[in-house]
Amino acid sequence: DGGITQSPKYLFRKEGQNVTLSCEQNLNHDAMYWYRQDPGQGLRLIYYSQIVNDFQKGDIAEGYSVSREKKESFPLTVTSAQKNPTAFYLCASIPGTGIVGELFFGEGSRLTVL
Amino acid sequence: QQQVKQSPQSLIVQKGGISIINCAYENTAFDYFPWYQQFPGKGPALLIAIRPDVSEKKEGRFTISFNKSAKQFSLHIMDSQPGDSATYFCAAARSARQLTFGSGTQLTVLP
Numbered sequence: 001d002g003g004i005t006q007s008p009k010y011l012f013r014k015e016g017q018n019v020t021l022s023c024e025q026n027l028n029h030d031a032m033y034w035y036r037q038d039p040g041q042g043l044r045l046i047y048y049s050q051i052v053n054d055f056q057k058g059d060i061a062e063g064y065s066v067s068r069e070k071k072e073s074f075p076l077t078v079t080s081a082q083k084n085p086t087a088f089y090l091c092a093s094i095p096g097t098g099i100v101g102e103l104f105f106g107e108g109s110r111l112t113v114l
Numbered sequence: 115q116q117q118v119k120q121s122p123q124s125l126i127v128q129k130g131g132i133s134i135i136n137c138a139y140e141n142t143a144f145d146y147f148p149w150y151q152q153f154p155g156k157g158p159a160l161l162i163a164i165r166p167d168v169s170e171k172k173e174g175r176f177t178i179s180f181n182k183s184a185k186q187f188s189l190h191i192m193d194s195q196p197g198d199s200a201t202y203f204c205a206a207a208r209s210a211r212q213l214t215f216g217s218g219t220q221l222t223v224l225p
Binding site: 004040041042043044045090092099100101102103104105106107108 | 118120123146147148155156157158159160163203205206207212213215216217218
């Protein structure tokens, strides 16, 4: 079955550590996105990529980094520079001809900083 | 600056009742208005969407009403069921880059 796989589902991190969240899709979608979800704040865009080897900052990119070396993979690194990293992180994608409002989401990764 | 305002934050409805969630936007360049449904511990899933040239769209028990002049749109869930209990997000899209989400509404449908 096609879909978006995020791993790990739960992750605990000590302050000062970088962590990388995985996002893999087998939908053959061109564009991929990372969102952060906090209670009562909706979803906020961190980074997005429309083609391989290219990505753009979203509204809250500070403290995060991404790479897009393969079409199916878009990992997110939460760096120690991110002041409040505890959140639910969502990866999404759309096909090249798709409408940005019609995102397909993964099941998310919950990061907790201890 | 929050560009899409959603209300209420939480909503409790009896089984069989009508659930109504409202959203208002500021940017008139938005041209696509989707609603997403999210169950606990899961990612959001597209529920229904509308373009501003249409005043209403219905899919089963779910209806979007759109008022372009007031810059408002709403989701109506008819005959609400306990299985509809979830968080609902409205959103507005303008370009390949921008999809702005509302803050979400936690809906609880009592049996």
